[in-house]
Amino acid sequence: MTTAPLIDQACPFCGLACDDLVLQGGPDLAVRAGGGACPRATRLYAQVGATLQDADARAWIAGAPVPVETAVQEAARLLGRAQAPLFGGLSTDVHGMRSLVALADRCGAVLDHMNADGKLRNLRTVQDAGWITTTLSEVRNRADVVVCFGSDVRTRFPRFFERCVWVDEPMFAPQAEEREVIFIGAPPGVELPRSPAGRMPQVIDIPAGRLPEAAAMLRGLIGGSLPAGTATDLPLEALRAVAARLHAARYGVVVWVAADMDWPHAELCVQSLTAAIGVLNQTTRAAGLPLGGSDGDFSADAVMLWQTGYPYRSSLATGTARYEPVMNATAALLARDEIDFMLWTGSFDPERRPPDPGRAALVALTCVGTPLLPDAAVQIQIATPGVDAAGYFFRADKVVALPLRPMIDRQLPSVAQLASRWLTGLGVAAC
Numbered sequence: 001m002t003t004a005p006l007i008d009q010a011c012p013f014c015g016l017a018c019d020d021l022v023l024q025g026g027p028d029l030a031v032r033a034g035g036g037a038c039p040r041a042t043r044l045y046a047q048v049g050a051t052l053q054d055a056d057a058r059a060w061i062a063g064a065p066v067p068v069e070t071a072v073q074e075a076a077r078l079l080g081r082a083q084a085p086l087f088g089g090l091s092t093d094v095h096g097m098r099s100l101v102a103l104a105d106r107c108g109a110v111l112d113h114m115n116a117d118g119k120l121r122n123l124r125t126v127q128d129a130g131w132i133t134t135t136l137s138e139v140r141n142r143a144d145v146v147v148c149f150g151s152d153v154r155t156r157f158p159r160f161f162e163r164c165v166w167v168d169e170p171m172f173a174p175q176a177e178e179r180e181v182i183f184i185g186a187p188p189g190v191e192l193p194r195s196p197a198g199r200m201p202q203v204i205d206i207p208a209g210r211l212p213e214a215a216a217m218l219r220g221l222i223g224g225s226l227p228a229g230t231a232t233d234l235p236l237e238a239l240r241a242v243a244a245r246l247h248a249a250r251y252g253v254v255v256w257v258a259a260d261m262d263w264p265h266a267e268l269c270v271q272s273l274t275a276a277i278g279v280l281n282q283t284t285r286a287a288g289l290p291l292g293g294s295d296g297d298f299s300a301d302a303v304m305l306w307q308t309g310y311p312y313r314s315s316l317a318t319g320t321a322r323y324e325p326v327m328n329a330t331a332a333l334l335a336r337d338e339i340d341f342m343l344w345t346g347s348f349d350p351e352r353r354p355p356d357p358g359r360a361a362l363v364a365l366t367c368v369g370t371p372l373l374p375d376a377a378v379q380i381q382i383a384t385p386g387v388d389a390a391g392y393f394f395r396a397d398k399v400v401a402l403p404l405r406p407m408i409d410r411q412l413p414s415v416a417q418l419a420s421r422w423l424t425g426l427g428v429a430a431c
């Protein structure tokens with residue numbers, strides 16, 4: 001494993017998958033984020049890529065440290081006797097997810113990703129009405145007006161503006177300072193990004209609970225269907241100005257982060273935005289940019305679609321995929337006490353931990369930095385793609401799967417290795 005700096009590394013710690021990082025595996029085998037890393041990447045590389053001493057435990061059974069091999073065998077035993085398994089978390093890369101889907105197929109497991117709630121807000125819109133969306137490169141090279149709806153974007157995607165909006169020499173779009181950035185309903189108290197010259201974006205304050213109303217109003221204003229004299233205490237004239245600006249734009253982009261839309265039926269809000277974008281395309285170009293892909297959710301989703309034809313929250317219990325986005329939610333399955341085994345995978349963020357498994361046996365595959373989980377029957381530390389395992393990671397716009405290269409070697413098993421091992425060990429009669 002190299003100790004020389006590696007340039008142009010892809011970062012797996014949010015959906016942007018920035019591919020311009022300089023990383024170095026030092027003599028202590030820690031990964032250091034060099035040029036290009038945002039605070040989130042710097043923190044997570046330090047946590048997830050921390051040194052392990054020989055004496056450090058790498059696996060536990062019921063909280064007691066054990067050799068990894070013992071934990072692997074105990075997990076296999078628990079999986080082998082499971083009648084109703086759930087594979088949750090699913091925070092991994094393409095290789096890991098392929099192996100988990102194969103294992104789930106063998107066991108008849110339900111598959112559900114930790115970010116499925118946000119993903120479904122978008123998916124329901126696509127199912128109902130379709131949409132017009134764009135890519136990070138298109139935003140970078142073409143967008144002249146960028147409207148961020150209901151999110152400051154930067155909290156979850158720290159380098160979005162640096163990488164996609166305020167860029168030098170875009171191919172077709174205006175230069176950075178000429179681009180217009182408008183925030184509608186950004187969370188209060190969050191510092192919004194400024195342009196390189198220090199220009200503040202336009203901000204339209206909308207209380208969080210009224211974002212759906214604002215989205216519907218914007219749709220009505222863009223489509224010309226909002227009745228004259230509509231009475232509202234929302235900033236109607238400011239929204240009217242945004243509608244006019246998007247109509248006049250050469251390439252307007254509406255950005256939203258479904259993970260931030262944490263309210264019932266948020267898909268209706270997404271639908272309002274996408275319908276407005278549809279109207280804009282009758283006279284100019286406009287597109288949506290639904291940002292996601294963090295924790296490997298788009299990688300997991302892509303593999304689910306290749307391998308089963310359905311998104312996550314599908315059950316493979318009957319030998320064919322059955323997609324039930326409400327019934328197969330992890331929280332719903334646990335609340336109904338319908339599972340007896342949960343395999344949890346968390347490769348990228350030690351803060352993302354499994355829910356209380358109830359009566360189910362929990363086998364947790366966790367990245368370095370995750371504390372001991374008191375509810376886990378078995379816990380095994382795993383390699384993280386892009387830190388100490390190779391892999392592929394789908395970016396937020398789903399058009400690019402970036403290679404992740406290992407920087408260090410801590411002798412940790414990858415998700416793919418463990419899942420393949422359990423698959424082989426299950427034999428023909430198990431599950």
Ligand code: SF4
Pocket residue numbers: 011012013014015016017018036037038039040041157158159160
């Ligand atoms: S913005 Fe996201 S992908 Fe880019 S360096 Fe930060 S965490 Fe990594």
